[in-house]
Amino acid sequence: NAGVTQTPKFQVLKTGQSMTLQCAQDMNHNSMYWYRQDPGMGLRLIYYSASEGTTDKGEVPNGYNVSRLNKREFSLRLESAAPSQTSVYFCATTLFATNEKLFFGSGTQLSVL
Amino acid sequence: AQSVTQLDSQVPVFEEAPVELRCNYSSSVSVYLFWYVQYPNQGLQLLLKYLSGSTLVKGINGFEAEFNKSQTSFHLRKPSVHISDTAEYFCAVSETGGGNKLTFGTGTQLKVEL
Numbered sequence: 001n002a003g004v005t006q007t008p009k010f011q012v013l014k015t016g017q018s019m020t021l022q023c024a025q026d027m028n029h030n031s032m033y034w035y036r037q038d039p040g041m042g043l044r045l046i047y048y049s050a051s052e053g054t055t056d057k058g059e060v061p062n063g064y065n066v067s068r069l070n071k072r073e074f075s076l077r078l079e080s081a082a083p084s085q086t087s088v089y090f091c092a093t094t095l096f097a098t099n100e101k102l103f104f105g106s107g108t109q110l111s112v113l
Numbered sequence: 114a115q116s117v118t119q120l121d122s123q124v125p126v127f128e129e130a131p132v133e134l135r136c137n138y139s140s141s142v143s144v145y146l147f148w149y150v151q152y153p154n155q156g157l158q159l160l161l162k163y164l165s166g167s168t169l170v171k172g173i174n175g176f177e178a179e180f181n182k183s184q185t186s187f188h189l190r191k192p193s194v195h196i197s198d199t200a201e202y203f204c205a206v207s208e209t210g211g212g213n214k215l216t217f218g219t220g221t222q223l224k225v226e227l
Contacts, residue, residue, distance in 0.1 A: 004156075033215075040122070042203060042219040043157075058214065090156055102149075102215065104156030 002026055006091050006105035013081045013112045021076040021108050023091030031094045032074035033058075033102070034066065036087040043090065049074055081112045115140040115206045117218035125224045126194055134189040134221045136178075136204030146187040147205040147215070148178055157203060163187065174198070199225045 007022045023032065030051045035043040045058030047066040055066050063085060065077045078085060091105040116139045126132045138144060145164050149157040161172025168180040178189045187204060204218040 035217075040219060042119075043217040045214060045216070048214065059216075092156075101159045101162070102157070104158070106154075106156050 004091055004093055004103050004105040006089075006108050008108060009106070010109050011111070013078075013110065015082060015112060017081050018077070018079050019081065020078075021089055021091075021110075023074045023076070023105060024072050025091075025093045025103070026072065027093060027095075027103065028071070029093040029095050029103070030071070031096060032068065033092045033094075034064075034074070034076045035090045035092060036060065036085075037090060037107075038087050046076065046089075083112045086110060086112045115144060115208055115216050117204050117206050117216055119204055119218035119221050121221050122219070123222045123224065125226060128196055128225055128227055129193050131192050132190065132194050132198075132223065134202050134204075134223065136187045136189065136218060138185050138187065138204075138206045140185075140206060140208055143209040145207045145209060146178075146180060147207075148172065148176070148187075148189050149203045149205060149217075151201045151203065151220075153200075160189070160202070194223075194225050196225050196227070198223060 004025045033048040034046040037043050044060045049055045049068040052071045067075045089108045092102045094100045094102050118137045147162045148160040150160050151157045160176050161170045163170045163180045171177045176191050201220045201222050203220045205215050207215045
């Protein structure tokens with residue numbers, strides 16, 4: 001089993017460019033999350049999807065959009081990248097809710113120049 | 114809204130010494146509490162969690178944590194650390210019975226030295 005797979009692993013963008021980060025899970029989990037990790041700030045929730053067909057904003061949603069394509073896939077889109085979005089992005093999943101263990105992908109390192 | 118404070122950004126310790134990583138939380142309702150560990154260039158892994166019941170929780174790799182409701186704390190301890198415990202440790206909180214949001218602290222870098 002692959003678990004939680006994120007693509008790409010690394011990406012460099014110019015300011016104003018757009019891109020989509022992909023996340024896929026094969027654990028039949030219902031809830032999926034996107035976090036960003038910045039030095040000294042820990043992990044901050046961008047968006048989450050409690051179940052297929054629903055999405056909700058987290059702590060730092062501005063500049064991002066998400067799509068829960070199906071139960072397996074949850075993508076994060078940057079429409080017009082800004083240097084402030086330089087970060088490491090993690091996708092995570094859990095079976096139903098956050099009283100359970102979160103499973104993390106290995107991360108996407110994004111640099112916006 | 115819930116929040117988590119990890120006061121120590123870095124904790125250096127010698128191998129085989131005990132260690133305590135501090136975590137305090139704030140919430141107006143009951144909470145679930147977690148400790149996650151992140152090894153270099155990897156995602157986070159669950160060390161242990163407190164949902165209810167006994168306030169002393171044992172996790173993987175010899176770590177344990179104690180929930181103290183009166184002090185709103187959930188400190189992580191290990192009686193004897195190993196070089197392989199060098200990693201970043203994150204405390205996290207979610208509110209019981211409400212939503213699916215997990216809020217993380219800013220992390221504590223544990224550096225184990227010979």
